Amino acid sequence: MSVVGFDFGNENCLVAVARQRGIDVVLNDESKRETPAIVCFGEKQRFIGTAGAASTMTNPKNSISQIKRLIGRPFSDPELQRDLKSLPYAVSEGPDGFPLIHARYLGEMRTFTPTQVLGMVLSNLKEIAEKNLNTAVVDCCIGIPVYFTDLQRRAVLDAATIAGLHPLRLFHETTATALAYGIYKTDLPESDQMNVAFVDVGHASMQVCIVGYKKGQLKVLAHAFDRSLGGRDFDEALFTHFAAKFKDEYKIDVYQNARACLRLRAACEKLKKVLSANPEAPLNIECLMEEKDVRGYIKRDEFEQISLPILDRVKKPLEKALHDAGLSVENVHTVEVIGSASRIPSVFKILTEFFGKEPRRTMNASECVSRGCALQCAILSPTFKVREFQVKFKDHGLYKL
Known part of the structure; x- marks a missing residue:
């Protein structure tokens, strides 16, 4: 029996497998731990994962990404409508009121549902796990955001069925992180509860989870989230800034060219990462459009200034999680931060000022969800003996799917 955990993100996916000696995050064919969540449709074949990401710049209108934002959501959803503005591919409303993705594949225009595309992504992740384990993979645990609706959860289960997978459980990403954090701790208190806040600021959303630990168990005290607050919002702030600057300086409008938009967004994402470690950063793109090379420059202070509307929203989920848990800042013993953003x-x-203590980074920011999902799968599997560890919710006792 396979014991596998899948973390399908908005941008990248990870696969973790349980072995007798512990949990491993496995490598894909390119010897990378992270696999892009992209399906690129071509004239003769489709490219998934790293191969799909490599084809994105040359074939933007047929490269389907950010599928996590589309799955299980009605086309009329205001958040979905906002997301569609930044996507290079065409999406329309289907007869059932849900999105339909349009792409040119095998020489003709075709339509796909987000569930079908996610099924392709999960099939690719399944292949990665099977190559690593040298056995068929069927049983698994899949990480999902805590804010997913029942429709979205069912859509993920349908996508897993398309991929030939049987999820033993859909596991909240923050709960998976809490499990991966707590199960290895040998110094958990017997009676007094140790409260830990997990703050996950990912590519497209922010989730906060406050967990109380005792020996052999964790209790989820509260969840809070902002569905549309993540790293891509900071990318978009930089993109808007430079798009306006280049229109003024170089008389080019990147909004009129899908490939130019993709290239500028990719450059802004790299710029954001450079600014995380440096006080200033340059932006240079050769032949962005109309055969013009563009140059830009920004300081971290200026970046923070244009990002103020986004940063102002960070505190709300933190305040809600504390309120719902019935705790004060002083009652939180440790703060763990994960997620790319x-x-x-x-x-x-902001996190340091809010909690009055510096957050810790003891966990791998990218891998903890997949590890937690693999651990949960191992707990549910009869083939592995795992240390006794219960996952409880504040009001509902033991966690059930």
């Missing part, structure tokens, strides 16, 4: 200094500064 948690590396942004201004976000880290």
Whole structure:
């Protein structure tokens, strides 16, 4: 029996497997731990994962990404409508009121549902796990955001069925992180509860989870989230800034060219990462459009200034989680930050000021969800003996799917 955990993210996916000696995050064919969540449709074949990401720049209108934002959501959803504005591919409303993705594949225009595309992504992740384990993979645990609706959860289960997978459980990403954090701790208190706040600022959303630990168990005290607050919002702030600057300086409008938009967004994402470690950063793109090379420059202070509307929203989920847990800041013993956008200094500064203590990075920011899902799968599997560890919710006792 396979024991596998899948973390399908908005941008990247990870696969973790349980072995007798512990949990391993496995490598894909390119010897990378992270696999892009992209399906690129071509004239003769489709490219999934790393191969799909490599084809994105040359074939933007047929490269389907950010599928996690589309799955299980009605086309009329205001958040979905906002997301569609930044996507390079065409999406329309289907007869059932849900999104339909349009792409040119095998020489003709075709339509796909987000569930079908996610099924392709999960099939690719399944192949990665099977190559590593040298056995068929069927049983698994899949990480999902805590804010997913029942429709979205069912859509993920349908996508797993398309991929030939049987999820033993859909596991909240923050709960998976809490499990991966707590199960290895040998110094958990017998009677007094140790409260830990997990703050996950990912590519497209922010989730906060407050967990109480005792020996052999964790209790989820509260969840809070902002569905549309993540690293891509900071990318978009930089993108808007430079798009306006280049229109003024170079008389080019990147909004009129899908490939130019993709290239500028990719450059802005790299710029954001450079600014996380440096006080200033340059932006240079050769032949962005109309055969013009563009140059830009920005300081971290200026970046934080244009990001203020985004940074102002960071505190709300933190306040709600504390309120729902019935705790004060002093009752939180440790703060753990994960997620790609948690590396942004201004976000880290807000968390430090709010909790009155510096957040810790003891967990791998990218791998903890997949590890937690693999651990949960191992707990449910009869083939593995795992240390007794219960996962409880504040009001509902033991966690059930």
